[in-house]
Amino acid sequence: MTFRSSLARDCLIALIAFLVLAALPYIFPSRGFTDFLVRLAAFGIFATSLNLLVGYSGMESFGHGLYFGLGCYSFALIMQNFPVSIPVAFLLTIALSIVVALVVGAICVNLSEIYFAFLTLAFQMLLHSLIIAWTPITGGDQGLTGGVPRPPFLGIRLDDYYHVYLFSSGLLVVCLLAMYHIVQSPFGYTLRMIRDNAARAPFLGVNVFRVRLMAYVIAGAFGSVGGIIMSLFVSGAFPDFAYWTISGEAIFMLMLGGITVFLGPLFGATLFLVLNDVVTKLTTHYGIFLGGVILLFALGLRKGILDFVSDRLSDRRQSELTAASRTSSDAPGAKPAPAGE
Amino acid sequence: MDLSALGNCLISTSCLITQTTSGLIIGLLLFMVAAGVSLIFGVLKVVNFAHGTFYMLGAYFAYTAYQITDNYAVAVLAGGLGVAIFGLIFERLLISRVYGSPVLMQILVCYGVILILDDVVKLIWGPDFLSFGMPEAFRSLPIVFAGGVIPVFYLFLILVTLVIAALLGLLITRTRYGKIIRAAAVNPTMVSALGINTGVIYASVFVLGGLLAGLAGGLAAPVRSLTAGMGLAIVIESFIVTVIGGMGSVAGALVGSLLIGLVRSFGSIGFPLFTEGLMFLMMAVVLILKPSGLFGREGR
Numbered sequence: 001m002t003f004r005s006s007l008a009r010d011c012l013i014a015l016i017a018f019l020v021l022a023a024l025p026y027i028f029p030s031r032g033f034t035d036f037l038v039r040l041a042a043f044g045i046f047a048t049s050l051n052l053l054v055g056y057s058g059m060e061s062f063g064h065g066l067y068f069g070l071g072c073y074s075f076a077l078i079m080q081n082f083p084v085s086i087p088v089a090f091l092l093t094i095a096l097s098i099v100v101a102l103v104v105g106a107i108c109v110n111l112s113e114i115y116f117a118f119l120t121l122a123f124q125m126l127l128h129s130l131i132i133a134w135t136p137i138t139g140g141d142q143g144l145t146g147g148v149p150r151p152p153f154l155g156i157r158l159d160d161y162y163h164v165y166l167f168s169s170g171l172l173v174v175c176l177l178a179m180y181h182i183v184q185s186p187f188g189y190t191l192r193m194i195r196d197n198a199a200r201a202p203f204l205g206v207n208v209f210r211v212r213l214m215a216y217v218i219a220g221a222f223g224s225v226g227g228i229i230m231s232l233f234v235s236g237a238f239p240d241f242a243y244w245t246i247s248g249e250a251i252f253m254l255m256l257g258g259i260t261v262f263l264g265p266l267f268g269a270t271l272f273l274v275l276n277d278v279v280t281k282l283t284t285h286y287g288i289f290l291g292g293v294i295l296l297f298a299l300g301l302r303k304g305i306l307d308f309v310s311d312r313l314s315d316r317r318q319s320e321l322t323a324a325s326r327t328s329s330d331a332p333g334a335k336p337a338p339a340g341e
Numbered sequence: 342m343d344l345s346a347l348g349n350c351l352i353s354t355s356c357l358i359t360q361t362t363s364g365l366i367i368g369l370l371l372f373m374v375a376a377g378v379s380l381i382f383g384v385l386k387v388v389n390f391a392h393g394t395f396y397m398l399g400a401y402f403a404y405t406a407y408q409i410t411d412n413y414a415v416a417v418l419a420g421g422l423g424v425a426i427f428g429l430i431f432e433r434l435l436i437s438r439v440y441g442s443p444v445l446m447q448i449l450v451c452y453g454v455i456l457i458l459d460d461v462v463k464l465i466w467g468p469d470f471l472s473f474g475m476p477e478a479f480r481s482l483p484i485v486f487a488g489g490v491i492p493v494f495y496l497f498l499i500l501v502t503l504v505i506a507a508l509l510g511l512l513i514t515r516t517r518y519g520k521i522i523r524a525a526a527v528n529p530t531m532v533s534a535l536g537i538n539t540g541v542i543y544a545s546v547f548v549l550g551g552l553l554a555g556l557a558g559g560l561a562a563p564v565r566s567l568t569a570g571m572g573l574a575i576v577i578e579s580f581i582v583t584v585i586g587g588m589g590s591v592a593g594a595l596v597g598s599l600l601i602g603l604v605r606s607f608g609s610i611g612f613p614l615f616t617e618g619l620m621f622l623m624m625a626v627v628l629i630l631k632p633s634g635l636f637g638r639e640g641r
Binding site: 054060113115128134135287295299 | 382388435438439442443444445446448449450452453454455456457458459460461463464573577580581584588614615617618621622624625628629632
């Protein structure tokens with residue numbers, strides 16, 4: 001299938017997904033449901049953007065929450081302090097995240113695994129301590145309150161919760177489509193090559209540093225979109241959105257859903273939010289339950305649910321193929337079973 | 342930001358002495374946690390993100406032991422030994438299953454353990470801040486030296502932690518055990534080929550790390566308020582220390598901890614709200630200039 005026609009097909013799928021999402025509130029007319037989906041949009045985009053690094057590039061960032069917090073705070077601050085429209089503030093926030101990601105990425109991307117994980121965490125905690133310290137601007141540990149002004153644009157009125165819902169769903173669909181096309185592009189395959197063999201890539205003419213930096217910047221930019229949605233949802237920003245636990249939760253979402261399937265992180269985010277809401281409703285001992293589930297996954301299953309399913313499916317396909325090739329092995333030109341992706 | 346206050350402090354002996362002592366306390370207690378993190382990473386190549394939780398448990402164990410026996414020495418030892426045993430269980434049951442796994446998997450296991458234990462601590466000891474109270478023996482008037490006020494307990498803390506640091510240094514550099522763990526850090530396959538049970542060595546490093554963190558928790562208990570989640574700040578600082586000092590280097594951990602302690606103590610005067618930021622900046626600078634850390638081996 002050619003690139004152009006697959007793009008057309010994916011756009012069609014995205015459009016259908018958006019229409020379904022837009023219709024859902026008419027079927028489930030509850031505020032809780034739309035609120036859940038807005039949060040899911042924020043965390044789904046955020047987790048998928050982290051997977052651009054973890055799953056596709058082999059860069060295990062432990063500080064991706066930096067961009068969530070940055071997106072949240074800068075969007076809310078721009079809207080509060082400057083008379084700009086929402087799309088302008090949106091683009092300014094993305095631009096700021098790109099600049100920050102360029103600086104942080106330039107320092108971090110060539111470090112080894114463990115140093116990369118902790119240096120990215122350190123930069124996130126730096127943002128967190130800046131937020132706590134600059135009380136006059138950020139509201140300190142009380143969070144940024146006072147609401148986010150929402151002037152209407154293009155007929156979208158974000159003071160209406162259904163419009164917020166539509167806007168978030170639209171962003172979710174568009175961002176996922178964009179990220180999907182990035183990982184399916186030659187650039188995406190270069191990332192996989194670096195992940196699998198970083199030593200070999202330079203021999204094929206790849207500038208590893210530049211490709212990694214680009215991946216880091218792209219992931220940061222998308223991560224901040226998650227923060228923007230969150231800031232619209234809570235009408236402000238809270239230091240917790242920049243705290244290390246956000247990164248921990250995102251990693252857990254990846255582990256829940258799976259990192260080898262593109263929609264794994266979105267699935268993981270859904271499971272995480274459901275788990276989170278159910279557990280907080282049932283018990284005050286949130287940590288014991290959540291921690292238990294985390295240990296179960298990390299030590300028991302050792303991979304995400306969609307990873308597990310896709311491995312099972314490819315195993316079955318593999319065994320069917322070997323069975324088929326065994327029966328036809330007398331035939332000339334029998335092909336060996338192709339390996340999975 | 343208050344640079345004039347910092348300037349005033351630096352030219353007054355009393356302020357200088359007070360801040361230096363408190364910096365030393367912060368640094369030396371941090372060292373006991375950071376040394377464990379650094380050793381565990383050096384030997385096992387595992388990031389024990391739950392090490393701050395060890396420290397927290399040490400403080401709570403010591404609290405209960407102190408309530409029962411009313412003897413501070415017993416309390417500190419109970420903290421140390423209790424956490425050493427906990428470290429053994431933690432290593433055998435959980436962490437040994439993710440040796441060689443991706444870093445994120447190890448972090449995830451630790452994250453789960455942190456969540457669980459913070460909640461367990463809240464269940465057992467309650468969600469409020471606990472205060473240990475100053476042990477009887479140290480309730481004398483503080484020593485005044487050149488205008489600086491130094492509580493007796495601070496002197497005791499400095500002395501004890503320095504002795505522990507020296508003993509740890511001797512253990513690593515002078516004993517057969519130290520030689521084995523240094524060898525296991527470089528080439529575990531060769532060490533096991535020489536007939537040494539590396540599984541036992543790995544577990545023992547966790548016991549040692551747990552002992553140090555537990556003792557630190559017990560020692561720190563009288564000067565810190567006890568709360569679930571008190572481990573998180575110190576574990577992040579420990580990583581900053583290990584990055585600054587060099588992974589796996591005990592000497593590096595000592596220098597890094599003292600640096601962080603002094604930066605925190607003087608930074609709290611000059612940049613009261615940005616002290617954490619200062620530590621992260623220091624770490625970033627070290628990583629850019631000398632990525633292996635001040636005392637780390639080259640060639641990561």
